Amino acid sequence: xxxxxxxxxxxxxxxxxxxxxxxxxxxxxxxxxxxxxxxxxxxxxxxxxxxxxxxxxxxxxxxxxxxxxxxxxxxxxxxxxxxxxxxxxxxxxxxxxxxxxxxxxxxxxxxxxxxxxxxxxxxxxxxxxxxxxxxxxxxxxxxxxxxxxxxxxxxxxxxxxxxxxxxxxxxxxxxxxxxxxxxxxxxxxxxxxxxxxxxxxxxxxxxxxxxxxxxxxxxxxxxxxxxxxxxxxxxxxxxxxxxxxxxxxxxxxxxxxxxxxxxxxxxxxxxxxxxxxxxxxxxxxxxxxxxxxxxxxxxxxxxxxxxxxxxxxxxxxxxxxxxxxxxxxxxxxxxxxxxxxxxxxxxxxxxxxxxxxxxxxxxxxxxxxxxxxxxxxxxxxxxxxxxxxxxxxxxxxxxxxxxxxxxxxxxxxxxxxxxxxxxxxx
Numbered sequence: 001x002x003x004x005x006x007x008x009x010x011x012x013x014x015x016x017x018x019x020x021x022x023x024x025x026x027x028x029x030x031x032x033x034x035x036x037x038x039x040x041x042x043x044x045x046x047x048x049x050x051x052x053x054x055x056x057x058x059x060x061x062x063x064x065x066x067x068x069x070x071x072x073x074x075x076x077x078x079x080x081x082x083x084x085x086x087x088x089x090x091x092x093x094x095x096x097x098x099x100x101x102x103x104x105x106x107x108x109x110x111x112x113x114x115x116x117x118x119x120x121x122x123x124x125x126x127x128x129x130x131x132x133x134x135x136x137x138x139x140x141x142x143x144x145x146x147x148x149x150x151x152x153x154x155x156x157x158x159x160x161x162x163x164x165x166x167x168x169x170x171x172x173x174x175x176x177x178x179x180x181x182x183x184x185x186x187x188x189x190x191x192x193x194x195x196x197x198x199x200x201x202x203x204x205x206x207x208x209x210x211x212x213x214x215x216x217x218x219x220x221x222x223x224x225x226x227x228x229x230x231x232x233x234x235x236x237x238x239x240x241x242x243x244x245x246x247x248x249x250x251x252x253x254x255x256x257x258x259x260x261x262x263x264x265x266x267x268x269x270x271x272x273x274x275x276x277x278x279x280x281x282x283x284x285x286x287x288x289x290x291x292x293x294x295x296x297x298x299x300x301x302x303x304x305x306x307x308x309x310x311x312x313x314x315x316x317x318x319x320x321x322x323x324x325x326x327x328x329x330x331x332x333x334x335x336x337x338x339x340x341x342x343x344x345x346x347x348x349x350x351x352x353x354x355x356x357x358x359x360x361x362x363x364x365x366x367x368x369x370x371x372x373x374x375x376x377x378x379x380x381x382x383x384x385x386x387x388x389x390x391x392x393x394x395x396x397x398x399x400x401x402x403x404x405x406x407x408x409x410x411x412x413x414x415x416x417x418x419x420x421x422x423x424x425x426x
Contacts, residue, residue: 001076002074002075002117003041003045003046003078004044004045004046004048005024005034005037005048005080006047006048006049006077006078006079006080006124007024007048007050007079007080007081007124008079008106008107008124010106011050012309012311013149013151015342016342016343016344016345017151017282017324017326017327018050019327019344019405019408019409020053020056020285020326020327020328020405021056021284022034022049022053024081026154027154027252027267028154028265029160029162029165029250030234030250031165033080034080036083036084036161036165037078037084039084040085040090041078041093044064044078045064046064046066046069047064047066047067048066048067048122049067051124052404052405052408053401054067055397055400055401056397059397067124070118071112071117071120071122072114074111074113074114075110075112076109076111077109077111077112079106079108079109081147081148081149082108082109082146083147085164086146088144089109092108092109092111097111097138098111098116099111099137099138100128100132100138100140101142102142103144106147107126107129108147110128116132119135150316151282151309152307152321154265154282155263155264155265155318158263159232159263160232162213162214162216162231162233162234162250163213166195166213166214166216185206185207185208187208187210188207188208188211189209189210189231193214194208194214195215195216196215196216196217197217197218197219197221199219199220200221200222201220201221201222201223202217203223203224203227206226206227206229207228208229208230209228209230210231211231212231213233214232214233215229215230215231215233216233216235217235217239218253219237220238221235221236221238221240221241222240223241224241224244227241227242228244228245229241229247230246232248233247233249234249234251235251236253236254236255238253238254239254239255239256241257242256244259246261247261248263249261249262249264250264250265252266252285254269254390255268255269255271256273257271258272258275259272259274259278260276260277260278261279262278262280262297263297263320264279264280264281264282265281265283266287267283267287267327268285269285269286269390270285270286270287270288271288271289272289272293274289274291275291276291276292276294278295278322279295279296279320279322280297280320281297281323282324282325284326284327284328284329286327286328286383287327287329287330288331288386289325289330289335290330290335292334292335293331293333293334294337295322295337295339296322296336296337296339297320297322297339298320299339304316304317304319305318305339305340306340307321307340307342308355321340322337323337323339323341323343324341324343325342326343326345326347327345327346328346328383329343329345329346330347331343331353332351335351335352336352336353337352338352338353338354338355341353341354341355341357342356342357343357344359344361345402345405345409346379346382347360347363347374348361348374350367351364351365351366351369352365352366352367354366357416358409358413358418359405359406359412359413360373360375360379360409360413361418362374362423368425369423369425371418373413373420376403376406380402383399383402384399
């Protein structure tokens, strides 16, 4: 049987994060959504993504087929947003016969025999119900939510995912995690909830609290003096924690962080090195947050926070929710960001940020500066410098992706009133 993970139009609910990556490459807990699915169903061999992401996805998954493949066998399609640990998903996976499983009109799983599979066109987005209408397949309506439907779900369920994934991995030596007893650590809680690789450099005056959930620290990370870590917490390999206070969060590999971080997710190669506050937020790759950057995650009225999306304004029903930072975005020193806002790909902010900022935009209204377009040449040049600082080589795939996203988001900048001129302060 061919196992295919796909993304569909729900990727729009995760903008601007999903302009530069498939939705299943977003992080929740200790790993990406794809890694979580692949852990449960390890024989995935094909992917369906947005057309402009084919090259970057093929590079990241060289052994898998991306968008171009032939369906000549029984097929199982899995939405890249599903929670593979859900009992409902597990039962569907074992179900016999052909079917389409949906939740609120969103397809979450499709199972087809070889004869039907070969009649199904492969494209983005897949139109399963329309294309398979003539086969009279069983339509299974799932009432319980078994997948991530909006960008804020990544924050809402992150702590629970760390706890669940820790229990699944602790007996499998997952990613080389080793339980160790370190007399230099001030530990509050049961040591069985602490996993630290033996290559971690950790200072004597570090406090770790595992009473509310596990703390996991992977290979070659450095934990500086006077750091306070509270679980559930995941710190990937080669991170640098600079006298920080971090709780309920996930940090990807090669991150440099300091200050206060609460209930947030930071992808690889991103920096929040200085004092400031990042709360209930999602940070993409190669993001740099200037000293004193503060995200608001609570309204003065204690009401639920609404976010503006491509589908309109949505009530998150969350009292605490911060901001979303797309890949290559940057904040200047002293930036103040209101709850529920998003910063687009390669965009920069100076001062206050009160609303969503489109991609490739230099926003300075908070400091009485004109909002201008970041030229694609400047974005590509900066990308090259950032990658070289991390000992990575920029390729045509990287620069072409920025060019594609620049063109895709052109209307967003036009509607926002972004001006094509050099940025300057008045």
